[in-house]
Amino acid sequence: MAELIRSAKSSSDWNEYELFAFNIVIEDFDAATFFGTPQLPATTVSPVILNNIARPPPPAVITKDERLFFEFLNRANVMEKAAVDDFTGHILRMLDFDGDERSITTKRELSFTMCGTRVRAKADLAVMFRSSTVIDEPILQLIAEAIAAFVENNRVMQPPLAQQIIPAMTMVGPRPIFYKVPVTQDLVSALVTGQYPAQPTVVQRLVPPVPEEEAYMIHGMNPLVDRRIVFQCLEAMRTLLVSS
Numbered sequence: 269m270a271e272l273i274r275s276a277k278s279s280s281d282w283n284e285y286e287l288f289a290f291n292i293v294i295e296d297f298d299a300a301t302f303f304g305t306p307q308l309p310a311t312t313v314s315p316v317i318l319n320n321i322a323r324p325p326p327p328a329v330i331t332k333d334e335r336l337f338f339e340f341l342n343r344a345n346v347m348e349k350a351a352v353d354d355f356t357g358h359i360l361r362m363l364d365f366d367g368d369e370r371s372i373t374t375k376r377e378l379s380f381t382m383c384g385t386r387v388r389a390k391a392d393l394a395v396m397f398r399s400s401t402v403i404d405e406p407i408l409q410l411i412a413e414a415i416a417a418f419v420e421n422n423r424v425m426q427p428p429l430a431q432q433i434i435p436a437m438t439m440v441g442p443r444p445i446f447y448k449v450p451v452t453q454d455l456v457s458a459l460v461t462g463q464y465p466a467q468p469t470v471v472q473r474l475v476p477p478v479p480e481e482e483a484y485m486i487h488g489m490n491p492l493v494d495r496r497i498v499f500q501c502l503e504a505m506r507t508l509l510v511s512s
Contacts, residue, residue, distance in 0.1 A: 272288070272289045272464065273289075274289050274290075274383055274462040275382075275383055275462075276382040276383045276384070276385035276387050277382065277387060278387045278388045278389065278412075279387070279388070279389035279390070279409045279412035279413055279416065280390075280409060282408045282409060282411070282412045283408055284408070286408070286412075287408070287411070289464070290455070290458060290459060290464065290465060290469070291458075291464055291465045291466075291467070291468045291469060292411060292455075292468070292469045292471065293468055293469070293470055293471065294407070294447075294470075294471045294473050295470055295471070295472060295473065296473050296474070296475070297472045297473065297474055298474075298477070299474060299476075299477050299501065299504075301472075302446065302448065302472055302474040303474075303501075303504040303505075303507075303508070305504065308477075308497070308500035308501060308503070308504055309500060309503045309504055309507075310500070310503070311496065311499040311500050311502075311503050312363070312503070313362065313363070313499045314331065314333070314334055316330055316331075316334045317334055317337050317338075317495070318492065318495060318496050318499070319492065320338075320492075321490065321491075321492060322338060322342075323335065323338035323339075333358075333362050336358055337358060337359070337362065340354050340355035340358050341355060341442055341489075341490070343355065344439075344441050344442045345441055345442060345488075345490070346441075347440070347441045349392075352439050352440070352441060352442075353374070353392050353393060353439075355439075355442060356392075356393055356437075356439045356444075357372060357374070357393055359499075359502065360372055360393070360395065360502075363499070363502050363503065363506060364506070365395050365506055365509070366395070370395055370396060370509065371395070371396050372393060372394070372395055372396075373391075373393070373394045373395075373396060374392065374393055374394075375390055375391070375392065376390065376391045376394045377389075377390055378390070378391060378413065378416035378417060378419070378420050379416060379419070379420075380412075380415055380416045380419040380456070380459065381419075381459065381460045382459045382460070382462075383459070383460075383461075383462040384460065384461075384462070389409075389412050389413045389415075389416035390413075391413045391417070394417070395509065406438060406440075407438050407445075407447070407473075410436050410438055410447060410449070411449055411471060413436075414434035414436055414449035414451055415449075415451050415455065415456065415459065417434055417451075418432050418434060418451035418456065419456060422453075428453070429453075430452065430453050431450060431451065431452040431453065432450075432451055433448050433449065433450050433451075433508075434448070434449045434450075434451060435447070435448055435505060435508040435509060436448070436449055437505065440488075441488050442488035442489045442490060443484065443485065443487075443488030443489065444476070444488075444489075444498060444501070444502070445473065445474070445475055445476075446473070446474040446476075446501060446505055447471055447472060447473050447474070448471070448472040448508070449469075449471050450469060450470065450471070451469070452467075452469070454466075454467065455469050474501070476494070476497050476498050476501045477497060478493070478494040478497050478498075479493060479494075
């Protein structure tokens with residue numbers, strides 16, 4: 269693929285061409301393979317959230333987390349980017365993604381070298397744990413952000429990692445889709461020099477195993493059956509932070 273023209277682009281400018289030019293493919297996996305466990309874990313989320321499509325009316329008494337969940341869910345349904353970020357951050361905090369020395373950061377500035385030029389990457393949301401990062405972005409930007417996270421991690425890791433799997437998640441409205449992005453030093457070197465990598469980078473994608481995937485793409489976690497499954501996937505996703 270040497271005849272392909274490759275140029276430096278920030279993460280926000282990545283498109284399908286970059287995937288083709290740098291031998292990156294996205295493949296779908298089932299939940300058992302993706303998470304490495306035969307069954308999804310139970311979720312610790314409040315029954316109020318799991319059993320009510322919308323906020324229960326008074327005189328029902330609900331907690332602050334429950335109130336904010338329904339408020340942020342309503343806003344995320346409008347698909348406004350800031351509202352989706354608020355909703356994503358809230359459910360990550362509800363599930364303790366910022367526990368055990370982890371922290372959730374917003375608009376994290378990252379960078380990496382592409383075709384000899386330093387380019388910028390900005391993660392809308394990142395969960396930091398030692399050196400791992402989970403990123404909330406559209407998929408093409410997400411892959412670029414994962415590469416930037418690997419480069420950033422290796423600035424502080426001694427010795428530097430030869431490869432790392434970056435757990436990640438996209439969020440469109442209230443509809444998360446999960447990814448594992450394997451980043452290697454060979455891929456980073458190919459990006460630096462603008463060369464086609466000999467080995468493909470296979471990004472794993474998991475659509476939550478809901479009963480009706482087509483409906484999920486429209487309604488996300490609004491239906492209660494789908495909501496429970498999404499939260500189970502998030503519980504499993506949190507365990508990947510430790511192993512990545």
